[in-house]
Amino acid sequence: MxxxxxxxxxxxxxxxxxxxxxxxxxxxxxxxxxxxxxxxxxxxxxxxxxxxxxxxxxxxxxxxxxxxxxxxxxxxxxxxxxxxxxxxxxxxxxxxxxxxxxxxxxxxxxxxxxxxxxxxxxxxxxxxxxxxxxxxxxxxxxxxxxxxxxxxxxxxxxxAHIARDPLDPLFDDTEFVARLRRRTAGVKRLLLDQGLISGIGNIYADEALWRSGLHGERPADRLTRAQAIELLRHVREVMVEALDQGGTSFDSLYVNVNGESGYFDRALHAYGREDAPCDRCGTAIRRVAFMNRSSYFCPRCQPAPRRRRVV
DNA sequence: CGAGGTACCTGAGAGC
DNA sequence: TGCTCTCAGGTACCTC
Structure with a gap:
């Protein structure tokens, strides 16, 4: 993927x-x-x-x-x-x-x-x-x-409707953080919104959220500015680490995106680890259905948000 | 405009 | 063995 x-x-x-x-x-x-x-x-x-x-x-x-x-x-x-x-x-x-x-x-x-x-x-x-x-x-x-x-x-x-990605030198961090924090949807849904920030899929979304200690259903407008900045930093960190691993196995003529890219060898902390102990606290990683796919998270490090108060 | 849901597509694997 | 069912998920498109 x-x-x-x-x-x-x-x-x-x-x-x-x-x-x-x-x-x-x-x-x-x-x-x-x-x-x-x-x-x-x-x-x-x-x-x-x-x-x-x-x-x-x-x-x-x-x-x-x-x-x-x-x-x-x-x-x-x-x-x-x-x-x-x-x-x-x-x-x-x-x-x-x-x-x-x-x-x-x-x-x-x-x-x-x-x-x-x-x-x-x-x-x-x-x-x-x-x-x-x-x-x-x-x-x-x-x-x-x-x-x-x-x-x-x-x-x-x-x-043209696809946003710049976080590794693009012209990506505007300040603008992204502001736009993110104006939205009421869950933060994972927004990480996957290619019109807001591009390049993130289900796996890196879960990994960045795990690193940030954020639950994917946390409403984006409830993030502090510092939390949003930290989340973006973790998105970049996960991507750069993956790039460093994938980049080395492509010396041959064979240009591949699965298997050999190191994609599945990479140490994942959340994605695909249902019931495995969290690498940070040991709590069993949970899997929940989300947007016709799965979300993996640590229920202790990434506590679910309280329900938004109905106004 | 934003939020949230679903169709598209194939094959691996589970369960019976 | 062979059948049916579930799951994987990025994107476009739909409704509200």
Missing amino acids: PELPEVEVVRAGLERHVTGATITSVAVLHDRPVRRHPGGATSFAAALTGRKVVGTRRRGKYLWLPLDNSDDAERVSGGDSGQQAARATPPDTLPAGDALLVHLGMSGQLLVQPPHAPAERHLRVRIGLDRAWELRFVDQRMFGGLSVSAGGADLPPEI
Whole structure:
């Protein structure tokens, strides 16, 4: 389940192995992963073929590969008439470059493989490159997906609503703390709100809350400023630790997001530890249902909030 | 606008 | 053995 650190490890791997490569072929083996691309698989393949990958970018759990603006390639538009839109663009306003936008969802992987390597069980999209390897999108559950974003090189408009992530140098701590403390929802729900802060998933939310001694259902507007700042600090701490562990196992061509990333080896204090003793106080970790998933917490270190008084 | 709920999707594993 | 059920969860979309 890739969260920010895993996606960043993938981005770094792609930066090394894919930047500068030209896409020579695209094979979409399942429609669902390209469902967000207007025009579907055929349009997706046409929009990519012949384009050159000129970089790698990430915001939260999204990553995108800016493409060159080669005139040979079919220009992408927001709608279904790409060529007309391209010609309608005034010549003095060169459109921002397009980008291949990627979300790994729950089980997505981007692999760099030799073309002759056997197909993975859940191989969905193959992207041939003018290299000794190709890019593969493998995704069992297909919550993830790929699309070509028109003019999305700098920031794809499809993800304009996604907030900056806490490792972004332009992330505004003060603004985040203020916005968080204006909300009445439980603090875990808000950590998972990608429009408020991006990159955090269920696992890192639980870990950051455990480190902060905060229960996930604590209303955000009941946090002190100091508590909110401390929570943000712990979010960053958990992510950086994960990044440090994941970053070392990616020397090979194999760019992975599950297993080898060190993700599951990492010492987790709360997530997945139901009934195990809390590493701080020894109390049994509890699991409760939350938003169609699970929350893990120490009932002693992270006491449940009292019910808000009905006014 | 915010809060909170649900559909989407597949396969592993449990229980019978 | 084979069936059914539950669970994993990020995001878009829905209602209130």
